Amino acid sequence: MVDIPEAREVSEQTIEDIVHSSLPGWSLQTAHPAERGFSSVYRVVVCRDSTERELYLKSSPDGQTWGIPTEARIQAVLTAHTSIPVPEVLSVTDDHESHPTPYFLMRALSGSEVAYERVGRFDDDVLQRLAREIGAYLGELHAVPAVERFGHVRYDGPELACDRPGGDPATLSVRNPREDWPSYLRERVDEELGRHAESRFSDLTPELTRWFDAGIERLDGPFTPVLGRNDHGLHNLLVDPETGEVTAMLDWAYTLAVPAAFDFEFAVYLFSGAFLAGLPDVEDRRAMVRESMYAGYQTAAPEHVESVSTPEPVYEMLAMVRIMNDFQHLTLPQGTETAVAERIRTDARTLLNR
Structure with a gap:
């Protein structure tokens, strides 16, 4: 780390x-x-x-x-x-x-900073609006013609000194670009599994390793790189918590060039609050969030919508592994950590056994 x-x-x-x-x-x-x-x-x-x-x-x-x-x-x-x-x-x-x-x-933009875990307690109509807007904005992001390889996005323009940057997508490129998506995905998975082996969920690491090996092997292309938001979650948004309107999307330092489906499935899992479903007052709303995000995405990028139309378990599981790796950073009601962790573990086993 x-x-x-x-x-x-x-x-x-x-x-x-x-x-x-x-x-x-x-x-x-x-x-x-x-x-x-x-x-x-x-x-x-x-x-x-x-x-x-x-x-x-x-x-x-x-x-x-x-x-x-x-x-x-x-x-x-x-x-x-x-x-x-x-x-x-x-x-x-x-x-x-x-x-x-x-x-x-x-x-500065208007809106409220909302705790990462609050997503599990939004009313359905508020979460649906937020998900629909996130979907539409991801559609616009994925349509920006900026990258041709996979990897971390960087800029190639001149250095600036007290100047306003231009908005030309051609100034963006990829650091250490990868031609092959499955190979680059394996690198990211290996990195997360290395962290996972040190987490409270480490008993799952060997089985996850075998599962990811098989899942990546089965991925079916073609794979087209797009700008990927990557760092999803309420912590990087400003919102109206009463309506779900997204007023700002912040923190773009770790933008990746990835297939659209990868970025989309990460957002579905993290904005659904499924990782909090071990709490008695939190539901697993993945299906609702995915449907709303898909509707928003379709309005913004109908030419790309087929690429995100079918859920990909490999991408969802990687989002789940990241939550497991950072579990200690979740702010949970006292005494609920074990129940939440066990729900995540059960959720992972459901995918492992599918």
């Missing part, structure tokens, strides 16, 4: 300098750290001619890139070519002698 750094503090003077350099004519009013991931993120209010604007500054916690430059370019591409609600990027700086680079400034 990669060691995750602590977010470093950025001084108000540095933030003021960044605003002055990036947005001439605007002055800093306030800057407050935001608890979001491990990057150094600040909620910034700037002003010009009595007009205030709320922004976010996202910067490296330790001088490493952590996908931040790529995230800024991806958001620019999505702003230019889709209706996906991503924050507009106003300025990117890839390198600076004293500022905490890389960093970028982006507009």
Whole structure:
């Protein structure tokens, strides 16, 4: 596992300098750290001619890139070519002698941050709307003509210094590109199974290894790479929790080039809340979420809808394995951990025995 750094503090003077350099004519009013991931993120209010604007500054916690430059370019591409609600990027700086680079400034969007586990307790109509909108946005994402190989997405454009990124999909490419999807999938599966062997579910690891070997062998192409959201979950959204409207899709640093079905099935499992069904007041709503996501996807990308029309158990199981690997990070009511873990274990065995 990669060691995750602590977010470093950025001084108000540095933030003021960044605003002055990036947005001439605007002055800093306030800057407050935001608890979001491990990057150094600040909620910034700037002003010009009595007009205030709320922004976010996202910067490296330790001088490493952590996908931040790529995230800024991806958001620019999505702003230019889709209706996906991503924050507009106003300025990117890839390198600076004293500022905490890389960093970028982006507009703030409305909506509420909702706990990851809240998805299991949304009313049906709220979850259906959220799923339908997620499906439509994934359809738009998968239709962006940006990648031709499988792997982690990166940008190939020039470095920027206090400049707005362009929105050309041609500036995106893939790091260490793979031609063969099953081979690349095996790499990802092996990585997750390595983690799984150290988890509380490790008794399942040998059987999962054999099951994935057989399942990947049976996958039937052709496999076409698309931009994949990958990092699904309420933690990377802003929503209206009363209606299910998605007002922002955040954190694009770990975008992958994958088949559309892979991205779609991950989203179905994670937004269904099925991994919480061991709680007495949470239902397994995979079928409902998949139907709603499919309906949204069909409206946005009818030319691609056939590729996500049939559920693929290999992709669902990998999403389940990721939940098992990160089980300790779930926030569960006290005393329910064992019941939730056993439900996930039973769910996995159902797929193993299918």
